[in-house]
Amino acid sequence: MAMFGKAKEQYEFVKKAREIQKKLKSEIVEVEKGDVKVKMNGEMKVQSVEILTEQVDDIGALEKDIKDAMDSATDQTQKIAANMMKEITGGMGGGLPF
Numbered sequence: 001m002a003m004f005g006k007a008k009e010q011y012e013f014v015k016k017a018r019e020i021q022k023k024l025k026s027e028i029v030e031v032e033k034g035d036v037k038v039k040m041n042g043e044m045k046v047q048s049v050e051i052l053t054e055q056v057d058d059i060g061a062l063e064k065d066i067k068d069a070m071d072s073a074t075d076q077t078q079k080i081a082a083n084m085m086k087e088i089t090g091g092m093g094g095g096l097p098f
Contacts, residue, residue: 016088023084029076034065040073042080 024042031038032052039047049066056062 013088017085020081020084020088024077024081027077027080029073029080031069031073031076033069033072035062036065036069038066038069038073040070040077042077042084044074044077046070046073 021043027042028047029040029042031040035051035053035056037048037050037052039049041047049069051062
């Protein structure tokens with residue numbers, strides 16, 4: 001009977017993790033850095049990249065703005081995912097097998 005209980009717990013855990021994964025698709029983070037705006041969903045997939053200026057005077061600065069915006073959006077989506085996962089792990093931490 002103990003094995004059945006563990007299997008049921010594991011099933012429930014996986015079920016909740018999949019629900020969170022679905023929620024992450026609908027979470028959108030929008031970040032502006034310099035002349036760049038990036039939108040990314042909670043699965044860390046870029047939805048759009050927008051250049052906010054008509055004229056680019058410094059390609060190096062624009063490239064840095066793109067990198068910084070992507071890094072910031074990724075950081076924000078990771079925090080959202082971590083907070084959602086705390087709901088099912090109870091704050092235990094650790095990696096998940098998916």
